[in-house]
Amino acid sequence: RYEKLWLMLGVSMLVGFFVVLLYGQFVQGFMPAHGFQTIDPTKVDQTPPFNQPGVFKKGDNEYEAVLVAMAFGYQPNVIEVPAGATVHFKITTKDVVHGFQIPKTNVNAMVIPGYVSETSYTFKKPGEYLILCNEYCGVGHQMMMAKVKVT
Ligand code: CUA
Structure with missing residues (x-):
């Protein structure tokens, strides 16, 4: 039972990282408009x-x-x-x-x-x-x- 919980936690953390990563790319995507x-x-x-x-x-x-x-x-x-x-x-x-x-x-x-x-x-x-x-x-x-x- 606990294993499932840990797995869920692990997966959600992975998803979290991806969201942060994508968000970072997204924000950076705006910067080249000003070409820094x-x-x-x-x-x-x-x-x-x-x-x-x-x-x-x-x-x-x-x-x-x-x-x-x-x-x-x-x-x-x-x-x-x-x-x-x-x-x-x-x-x-x-x-x-x-x-x-x-x-x-x-x-x-x-x-x-x-x-x-x-x-x-x-x-x-x-x-x-x-x-x-x-x-x-x-x-x-x-x-x-x-x-x-x-x-
Ligand atoms: Cu004002 Cu250069």
Whole structure:
């Protein structure tokens, strides 16, 4: 009789572990939405792909934009892509927390020292899209911006 009880206990503990494990995976599943890959913030210049910030064609209408944020600007400062391009942004910071927001789009990421933020957007209409820092980062915060030129 007791054996049955112990077996039940063992099985329920196993199930419990699985639930915890699955829950952990589930929660982690949310994090890549913000793409938290880590990076040594003091070695941004030497760490690929950030040793070469810029825009790179990855496929038909698909681009990767690698950006470094620092007080008080982004490198590169201008990103040019054709209309209809899907741009996968990878951003990190060399100093403090910065923001990465493109008004009138759903692009709004926080750029935290030690991490790589990822976000994507398809620029359907030609025009100039401002990239703004929306995290207070010091005296030059108001001037911290870049732009996406969609042609
Ligand atoms: Cu960078 Cu505010």
